[in-house]
Amino acid sequence: MTDSTTSELGLVRTEYFTIDRLVLESGEVIAPVMLAYETYGRLNAERSNAVLICHALTGDAHVAGINAATGKDGWWDSMVGPGKAFDTDELFVVCSNVLGGCQGSTGPLSPNPATGEPYGLDFPIITIGDMVSAQARLIEYLGIEKLLGVAGGSMGGMQALAWAAKFPHKINSIIAIATTAKHSPQQIAFNEVGRQAILSDPHFDNGRYYDGKAPERGLATARMVGHITYMSDESMAEKFGRRFRESTSKQKFAADFEVAGYLQYKGDNFVKRFDANSYLYITRAVDLFDLAGEKELAATLAPVCHASFLVLAFKSDWLYPANQSRELVRGCKLAGIDVTYCEINSTYGHDAFLLEVNEETHLIRHFLHKILRESAQGLNNDEHH
Amino acid sequence: MTDSTTSELGLVRTEYFTIDRLVLESGEVIAPVMLAYETYGRLNAERSNAVLICHALTGDAHVAGINAATGKDGWWDSMVGPGKAFDTDELFVVCSNVLGGCQGSTGPLSPNPATGEPYGLDFPIITIGDMVSAQARLIEYLGIEKLLGVAGGSMGGMQALAWAAKFPHKINSIIAIATTAKHSPQQIAFNEVGRQAILSDPHFDNGRYYDGKAPERGLATARMVGHITYMSDESMAEKFGRRFRESTSKQKFAADFEVAGYLQYKGDNFVKRFDANSYLYITRAVDLFDLAGEKELAATLAPVCHASFLVLAFKSDWLYPANQSRELVRGCKLAGIDVTYCEINSTYGHDAFLLEVNEETHLIRHFLHKILRESAQGLNNDEHH
Structure with missing residues (x-):
């Protein structure tokens, strides 16, 4: 079905990782949790070149290449691959289906071990933070202590921000696209x-x-x-x-x-x-997402002040309007974070984060190259100590 | 239930007018058509002070005062009454429930004379133009040859514009609020x-x-x-x-x-x-509404170039955004129409047309006073010929 020339990554396989027991932010427990995930490129010897890409509302683990089982292109194949925005010649890219999803990860259609039937509404309420906790277990399992970056658009961006807040010392950078630090009433x-x-x-x-x-x-x-x-x-x-x-x-x-x-x-x-x-x-x-809650956004972000942020918004995006990104940037600045903000001209609305490939490619490539270089220098410096 | 001090107009009664037979723009016929309507103020001897107010999507004929049957306030009571924007000391105000409605006028829940049962989906498809045709019969029945103005917000504004296009010689002015000359795909x-x-x-x-x-x-x-x-x-x-x-x-x-x-x-x-x-x-x-269709808006409006237009939009209205009003104003200008445009600062969104009473009152009062004065002069001039 798929033209194999469309992806330089060729065939990729979805893999599965099982967490015995995951304690949710609510205190409830899901046991076990399975995460469907894919990886692209190679983890370097220093394990310092891993980037986690988080998907949006209805995405899945298959971000790039051609899925060996389904023959389908990845949902962001234009952005992930050799020489692309997320350059798999240099980076080790990981993407997993979110907790609560229905494309291989544990969610309400998974069997409830207590009954053998699908959970349905017996599945506990989950948060963006819970999705990120499950991802953190996967990243640990893959032998990665610190991610070069966490990136995502829309709900993917919320996960990236939740990584910054929950695991500030496990990340070097955040790429948050067309997203918000808290969901608005609209x-x-x-x-x-x-x-x-x-x-x-x-x-x-x-x-x-x-x-x-x-x-x-x-x-x-x-x-x-x-x-x-x-x-x-x-x-x-x-x-x-x-x-x-x-x-x-x-x-x-x-x-x-x-x-x-x-x-x-x-x-x-x-x-x-x-x-x-x-x-x-x-x-x-997504609706429950409110990164800072009662706190100031800058206070929530302060522990991640060593990381670099790239925040992208699109002028015609009225669902996640640019002013929400600017509020996030303001929080970063007040926390002393090195943040780059770009408001991209596009008529595509919120969909732009999937479609404005050229502009995003330049911005993300330059950003990640810089982080990669700084990270390598950091590693070299460590060697001298 | 209603505090009777809220309306200076006191009790008003809904009246009913029957049209034997109405030919629709589609060529289909509805016979008979009943229109529920209310009037406020007094028609002057010259029959020159009548203003028709058209309601929005789910409005009704009861625009002001307290309905004698239901005890309810009118939906725009803040704007219609003695000394208000539509000043019933000077004007004769008419409002009718639209054709296709369910608040007294003939619509799909009315009995189909062919069966005695409610029309349901056997009711023919209607247009904004058809609503206006029915209103024109009511206005004729009330002995009014020419309206001082037709006013409305949202779908009411579309009806006002349809009056301008269908009956250019029966109107002196149009007040079109938070509306558009054609419905957009969004x-x-x-x-x-x-x-x-x-x-x-x-x-x-x-x-x-x-x-x-x-x-x-x-x-x-x-x-x-x-x-x-x-x-x-x-x-x-x-x-x-x-x-x-x-x-x-x-x-x-x-x-x-x-x-x-x-x-x-x-x-x-x-x-x-x-x-x-x-x-x-x-x-x-509403979705079918496209005032000019294949024609240029200015060409459609040219026959009504003798009339004055007041076009109002609200900055935070994203459903009927100000650029649609500006396009309408452009069409008016190109048609040589005397048009006044105001973009009102409001955070209320589209609802602003019902809520920004103070600002609207000033703008509409001044506008209608001028039309009334010009109309009186016109009548006097006619007498001299």
């Missing part, structure tokens, strides 16, 4: 509508739908809302305008505007690859 | 999600739900999406922040953020007063 509201659509679906059955029909209409509606927020008014106008499409349905309120057809198509496709319960848990984790 | 997309939520509700039953349970969850979800778009990020942050509320439900994904509770409350209340089929038809009319 962002919560959009997720809430999506969750309500799932909960209202008659097939939801309190999360115990695995033997029957899934709450597909509800999940598709949730995804439609999501997709509106991922695009900009301008990109929708460019892509669809007010054009009508040939509707296959003669129903009176068939989605016959091109934009409506597109959203419906995206919604219908999404339900084939995503679990509705995972959608509930992961959006909830 | 605006269509939000409505589409709402419609999908209704169509997906198992109680929808292809629109024949009047004997049973209505598709309340679907309609509530649609309204939740709507309410997010009516507020701004900033107003939500001011009103709710990230605060939690005491949740009455112990459900795992209960809406326990204040913002979520508010949206749920708004959604649940809405279904008590609004018909899901009407929501489908009216949002569809």
